[in-house]
Amino acid sequence: MKKILCIAGALALLPFWTSAQEIELKGKELFGDMTARHIGPALMSGRINDLEMHPTNTRIIYAGTAGGGVWKSNDGGATFNPIFDDYAQSIGVVTLDPKNPDQIIWVGTGETWTRNSVSIGDGLYRSTDGGKNWKEIPGFENSERIASVIINPENTDEIYVGVLGALWSDSEDRGVYKSTDGGKTWNKILYIGPSTGAADVIMDPNNPNILYASMWQFRRSGWGFNSGGPNSALYKSTDGGASWNKIHNGFPPGDLGRIAVAVAPSDSNVIYAVLETEDKSKNGLWKSTDAGANWEHLNNDFGLTVRPFYFSRITVDPKNPDVVVKGGLSGSISRDGGKTFKNLGNMHSDIHDVTFHINDSDIMYSGTDGGVYRSWDGGATFEIVENLPLSQFYHISVDDAEPYNVYGGLQDNGSWYGPSSSPGGVNARDWNSVGYGDGFRVLKHPTKNIIYSEMQGAQNVWRYDVDRNRTKTVQPLQEKGKPKLRWNWNAPMAVSSHIPDRFYMGSQFVHRSDDMGDSWTIISPDLTTNDPAKQNQLESGGLSMDNSGAENHTTIFTIAESPLDQNILWVGTDDGNVQVTRDGGKTWTNVTANLTGIPANTWVYHIEASVHGKGTAYAVFDGHTSGDMKPYALKTTDFGATWVNIVSDDIDENAFVRNIQEDYINEDLLFLGTEMGLYVTINGGKNWSQFTNNMPPVAVHFVDQQAKTNDIVMGTHGRGVIIIDDISPLRELNQEVLAKDVHFFKTVPFTMVEESGFAGSFGAETQFVGRNKSTSARIIYYLKKRHTFGKMKMEVQDMDGNKISTLTPGKSKGINVVNWNFVSTAPKMAEGKTLAFGGFTPMRVPAGNYKIVLTKGKKTYEHIINLKYDNSALTTLEERKEQEALTKTLFDMVEDLAYMVYEIGETQAKAKAVIQDHPKGKKSAQKLWDALEGLREDLVITTGDNYVASAEPELRERMGDLYSSVAGSYDRVSDARKRNFELISEEFSKEKDRYAAIMAKEGKKFMNFLEKNDIDKPAVKPKEEFLKKD
């Protein structure tokens, strides 16, 4: 008894010994090989923060991007590849180790050009293998933005890091840090205060003990920006950062703002600085020719003074101290030591960084709001890098076309729509412009070919009639007796799913139009807090006024009409209000007080009105503009009377939330767009799992679901549009499924899409091309364990168990997706001197049910799928059956010929052997060989090659071509093909007769000889064995 107790006790200690143990899979374990695809666009690319040149290898260039990670070029900037996709995508700086630049790369995260829409970083990273793997360097987790990483070229264990720090709050993590042990330990060597960060730290290229640090006092809020203060200053150290002195001799008195600084690599005494001061006439370029001891003001042109927070990068030609380039709206270049400047050549505006080729200063690279540009003529002409899909969407939407289109607006790059799939992939030329300026929401009219788009602050709202190519601006305007309208930079728009011509917009009021924007009615009071303290945008900017409208506040930010009731409207404001009406705007209820766990005045970034209940809605809140990066998402089922938190600890603590999308079928399946990527829950928010399969932790600003395809479509702010095709398997996941060894997910009938459009791939060598959605049957199953040992096979069989095709099964733990392109096998072709390309076409299968048979070890699992013909087919069913029958006839004919040629070959081989070894039989053998060779030469090509030395096509080639054209056609069999078939059939019959005649005459004699002399007959395999394909 004691023993039993002991055992029971021991068992009780085992943590897994419970029947109620839930299987909890996370991330890659759960999603297996469900993979996101990126469709760009790349034609307007996106914002670049920093460019870095390899110090010795001119082919290698790095681009640190504002929201799309780090990209590396191995071909001198012709193309780039992403190398930082598992980490924060907002990049401050990329620095290569001077001694080991091939292997050691440092990346400081967090964009440093601090516009209103910037994302956040999460620290410092290093790769020691050229960017293939990265490790986070402890100590910088809360840095938010790293502006500089500089390394002593003589002792690469000595590293300095400039932390600009938090944009929306105080932070003691700011300052200049130094490591003397290769990054293991760090000391903060320059710290001014919690609101003053290191905007730039540079090293004298000729003396590693001399450092310059530009310290910047700055702060942003949701409603304003302040650059400058008494703490902004330019410092110099001559002792490796042990002591620092301000070097302001000559600078005007008073506060300073952001300071740009650069040392001429070819002359350490020449230093350039760009100042933002209290005296407008003293702004712009300053120069020192004595290493910072004294300064002279040289230039305050617009190009030098414009928006210092956004443009503070000076680059000096590595070979000539008089050639100076300054980032700016257009970028400026001086060739007289900074006295005069002209604009750089035409390129996308907003130039953040410019670099020179290490050997040839005529070659320059520029990082802009619209990607990376190259110049070959000293900055006079620029061309864009075409494969950087860094587009920064604020918003996206989809329509119900087939394939559906994606609509959206971009930071500084207008509004666009493009197809989710396109022949040859989604190309630059597939995207259509539908708006200027900064683009935000773009919505398709539900029934008409009309698109609504807007630019910043609703300065223009366009109604674009696509068919007639006409636009009309339709934004609501201030009316008599009404206050001035306050529009968010990213003003909300919504179309009604109940009344197609109904269109909503939000200022501080909700505006409703029932005639597509021609006339408007205000249907709400001011729904914001209307706090006047947050409405002083004229004072925004600090030392340099910056009233772009980007800081407009106390505005409505999201409007959601219930898909179940046109009278239910939800509104969220940027200052924290959630309001709902249930009577089409007659009365509004402010439910803000009912929110749980949300700090007051936290930006309501999105409200999703549910399809699962009239009173059900989701709201997400974003506090990042007050320094609160925590994720917030709530759900209500009673019109906002009560709310429950649906965020779990699985979500990164700095992954503030911008959007949520519910699944239209399974209420517990939700998709959360956060600053650190996409999270998915299958249990209503109890647990969340980050989706990381080809999905970087990029800021996801908007998530939509395409109802027909079940695709999740994301508008990311840095990597364009990213799509996860058909998420329906996630609806089925539950404990019962997760406990099974193998589970096939339900599939709807697959349409065998008929398309044969042309797809030119011109330019694809250097252009980004977005991957298409597969049009194949997607066989999706779950594996409890990764299959590693023993056999695992997958076959398609007809319902009688005959094998149709062999597929390659996925073997991942979690969800596996196997594509089948609705074909069986290609025919076995007769052997010739060259290839018969007609034989590369496999037969398509007819519509109907098929069995998918998965064999894993000794176990077999089956799943039935249904295939149907394309509704847009050009044929009647009868015509299609004729086409299928003729395909099969030709397939068999091609294989009959193959077997005949094989028999001939084997017989000829035997004849040859007899000719060589049996003089007595030589004559009959030779006769037979000659007769067969004559025949063979008419059956297959026996000379030439596969290109321009090709011979005249023989029966095999003509038969193969006919087979291929009939098999590959979606149309009825044409008369021309039928007649050609008659001809080829007759010819084949004749050749078969000829073969039979040869074998009856010369063959018979030869066989008799073999028999008499006891020689083996030709070793001809049975036809079935010969035709066997695996």
Place this chain on the structure above:
Amino acid sequence: MKTIKSLLIATLLLAAAPMATAQTADEIVSNYFENTGGLDNWKNVESVKWTGKVDLGGMVIPFDRYVTKDGRSATTADVQGQMFYQDVFDGETLWGTNQMTMEAEKSDAESTANYKLEAKDLISPLLNYKEKGYTLEMVGPETVEGTETMKLKLDIDPYMVDGVEQPNSVYFYFETENFVPIMEERTVTSGPAKGMTIVLKYSDYEEVDGLYFAFSMTQGVKDMPGGQTLSMTGIEVNGEIDDALFSFPEPAAETDKK
């Protein structure tokens, strides 16, 4: 008898224990060779011939791949009865079939030199990696194919990329449950995929003459679905291989060779 059973279980548990604890990169590789046939047996492999099929969207192509310990290799594929040769290396000359003329052509000098560098790795880059002067490093745990693995980095000889010498590494992902590699990664150095990462996924391990080989290999681009799978139908270790297979054929006379 009972005692024997207990001992057996204890031994099994002990034997399994190291698998669960942290291992060095070197231990993972040693463990792999020991568990898949023994290091000595792997070292005794003189040649391997893989026979398999690749399905190109309905067209099934049979192939053979031969490698030898002394650094020779050949891949032959039968397409409509025509033999195509790829990656054929006799120790000095790298050659393959031109698909237009069907004639043998030599590869460029740089490809040949790079191939020669890696010829000692044809059985496995990990075999005798120390003697070859390679360095092995533990990168850390990573989930691939939905399962937990340990990622190892093997620095092999630097190679030339369009005239510039560059470091070269191969990454291996060993499944923690059974310590065989289930994935390998390399960087593409030329062609349209230059700079991208190519992954090779291994599965369907089976025993051949006491050694375990993957009978399924899928090659694709990292993070992209699909790829091309080589399904093995047979693997032969230390079989007879005709030396002539590897030699660059002398130019054929202008006659019909049939």
